Amino acid sequence: MQLVLEFLALPFVQDVLKILFILLLFAMPLGTFMTLMERKWSAAVQDRIGPNRANIGSYRGRGLLHIAADALKSIFKEDLIPKGADKFLYTIAPFFSFMSAVAVFAIIPIAGPIGDFKFQVTDVQPGLLFIFAITSLGVYGAVLAGASSNSKFALFGGTRASAQMISYEVFLGLSLMGLFMVYGSTQVSIIVEGQGEHWFGLIPKWGVFTQPLGFVVFFTALIAETKRAPFDAPEGESEIVAGYFVEYSGMRWSSFMLAEYIAIVGVAALITTLFFGGYQVPWLYHWESAPQWLVTLLQFSKFTSFTLILCWFQIQIRWTVPKFRFDQTMALGWKKLLPVALLNTVVTAIIIVALA
């Protein structure tokens, strides 16, 4: 027993356990769940029923078995590499997409720290700069897939994806400047702790309330980064079929899709962390005698429920807003979001200086 506890106390072991927990029990299940929920929820929006036919015997589980059916199907599908494709780049492109989607979870705290132990894989000093670095790596997935497929549609998709993602990275960074100023750090744990305070003991000091403009721009830029509607010009189903991954099939194609859905969960988790107080449960400070395990449980469920709500909101946005033409995407970014983000930064700075 003593040995087991000592083994569990090793930082390395803890890191591995955290990675396993956050990836295998949080990000991946939610991501795969979203693949089904996207179809179910979009069906509800459009007065349909959605998938409900996959069955084991007579058990259908309200369509839940479609997750397993989809996975099995894509495993057994033929994995084509088109003629003339660059085999090496073609093979590694899905990894970039997948990795960048998954790596976001590395810095997200899913519950408050207990003593020295943090429910966070790593609390790196640069914090959100790490996120910016990782999302720019995600561009490689789209670009390599587009360039190596030896297909015109894929090439178009890849070009669009690179242009869109690189330009929206600018606003992604700029929109958070105000947040950094308000909470005084780029480190995630400090930002989340800062959101635990309350104004007049009533209104939680969440990012949405301190940085409403920053929230809108950041959310928009993140949706554009995940290349989903209304910013799905790189995939452009109606004109370039599936964009940069049009030539992919089987499990490789699935990993692109799964990366997209994990990115949805990642976006939701990131926004919860930065703008909705992360794991901070509002007004909990009134209850000082609360047992530690209950507080942690509350924090975890608050974080998860906000993540789920934001996932749902992204899907709802996708099924509401019509797609932007590619030039409109660019115009929206450079002509509208950029000034707004800059204005937000300046105004925040002025207010902070005025209050201080």
Next chain:
Amino acid sequence: MKFKVKKVDRSEGLKEALYIPGIAVGLKHTMRHFFRNIIGKKDVVTIQYPEEERPISQRWRGRHRLTRRDDGFLKCVACYMCETVCPAKCIHIEAGEHPDFSVEKYPVSFDIDELRCVFCGLCVEACPKQAIRMDTGVIGMAYHSRESFNFTRDLLRDAYTPNEKTKYTDADLPKPPDQQSALPNSRGIPAL
């Protein structure tokens, strides 16, 4: 000559330029549908097809059937009207002499290739004896072999009563009530 030119103001107002109000209006609609369908009264119009079926009109042109006279024999007198009028040329009749002189002719074989049929209903209109009808109400025909679609005389005669819907597989191909009454067709094959 001067033309009247009506200028439509297409300049984006602030409300449109901001996008947010537009998105909010859209979200209001989609969310109303979403919540109504998830928790409220369902607006879903889906018909779960194999289990449920859409009610069809009495005049729906479904699968053909050959009607019978009161004594149970086919009404058809093998006059070739339907075969002649059929635009898809999918009816194949061979006439034979009926032992009963008052009837004179009867179809020894009466095959309809349902794969070629366009379900226009002209055969029904052309028939002088009301002998062929499309009122079975069978709208989905799906079998595993091409041969199953070649509906023979006895199949057309015996398979359906009007507007009765039957679940139907290859194995269920109906047998005539008694082999005596199923006269062999011209190819010498006793009907199914």
